[in-house]
Amino acid sequence: MRPGDPDAVEQLFNDAAPTYDRLNDLLSLGLHRQWKRQLIRHLDPRPGEVWLDLCCGTGDVALALSRRVRPGGQVVGVDAAEAPLAVARSRAGREPWLPVEFQQGDALDLDFETASVDGVVMAYGLRNLADPAAGLREIKRVLRPGGRAGLIDFNRLPSTSLAARFQRAYLRRVVVPVAEGLGLKDHYAYLEASLQRFPDGASQELLAKEAGFSRACHRAIAGGLMGLLTLRD
Numbered sequence: 406m407r408p409g410d411p412d413a414v415e416q417l418f419n420d421a422a423p424t425y426d427r428l429n430d431l432l433s434l435g436l437h438r439q440w441k442r443q444l445i446r447h448l449d450p451r452p453g454e455v456w457l458d459l460c461c462g463t464g465d466v467a468l469a470l471s472r473r474v475r476p477g478g479q480v481v482g483v484d485a486a487e488a489p490l491a492v493a494r495s496r497a498g499r500e501p502w503l504p505v506e507f508q509q510g511d512a513l514d515l516d517f518e519t520a521s522v523d524g525v526v527m528a529y530g531l532r533n534l535a536d537p538a539a540g541l542r543e544i545k546r547v548l549r550p551g552g553r554a555g556l557i558d559f560n561r562l563p564s565t566s567l568a569a570r571f572q573r574a575y576l577r578r579v580v581v582p583v584a585e586g587l588g589l590k591d592h593y594a595y596l597e598a599s600l601q602r603f604p605d606g607a608s609q610e611l612l613a614k615e616a617g618f619s620r621a622c623h624r625a626i627a628g629g630l631m632g633l634l635t636l637r638d
């Protein structure tokens with residue numbers, strides 16, 4: 406599949422939705438939960454604030470945010486694909502007191518007013534967008550002055566580095582074979598292809614500055630395998 410093709414990406418995540426969470430836990434040994442917690446702690450969402458979780462998938466980050474913005478706050482999870490949103494809504498239904506809702510939408514063309522939200526999170530979404538720079542501009546547009554955003558994704562490493570070789574081996578020898586067992590081989594082979602066209606940390610900082618953010622800081626976590634991009638309006 407062609408990385409960045411919106412229809413193919415939507416189909417991929419619709420197909421993967423039923424096993425997505427289990428596979429994520431398995432492939433990261435549950436560590437993705439810790440990395441996401443680290444991101445949320447850093448962003449420090451507060452009671453009364455309005456936050457967006459873009460490319461929210463099955464909604465784990467949106468739910469975690471919604472526990473932090475109570476009372477008085479609101480979280481909206483947005484995703485292009487309907488199947489992960491159905492999982493997210495069912496999860497939210499188990500904690501109906503949480504101020505969270507889920508909407509189908511395009512992270513590149515959000516149905517939100519300019520300068521209307523306090524914060525934005527995007528976990529493993531930027532790499533999937535047809536135009537990551539446009540995604541950053543759209544985040545900047547919806548953030549109110551002084552707002553903050555945080556993005557987590559795989560880290561694009563220099564291709565000859567030891568960490569990059571480990572990352573490639575992990576994707577080819579662990580991720581793809583495990584996904585193959587669930588009939589999702591091609592879907593997860595896409596991960597390496599999407600990473601090859603993904604800007605590295607320094608380029609992400611540059612794109613964010615070009616989008617108008619006053620502060621942009623990318624740092625590697627998880628032994629260099631993942632990257633956190635934190636932004637200030």
Ligand SMILES: C[S@@+](CC[C@H](N)C(=O)[O-])C[C@H]1O[C@@H](n2cnc3c(N)ncnc32)[C@H](O)[C@@H]1O
Nearest residue numbers: 418460461462484485486510511512528529533
């Ligand atoms: C790798 S999943 C990440 C899901 C979740 N945030 C997580 O960390 O588990 C990427 C998600 O981005 C969504 N996506 C891709 N392109 C999108 C777009 N243009 N607008 C909104 N969602 C998009 C996909 O449907 C998919 O659910």
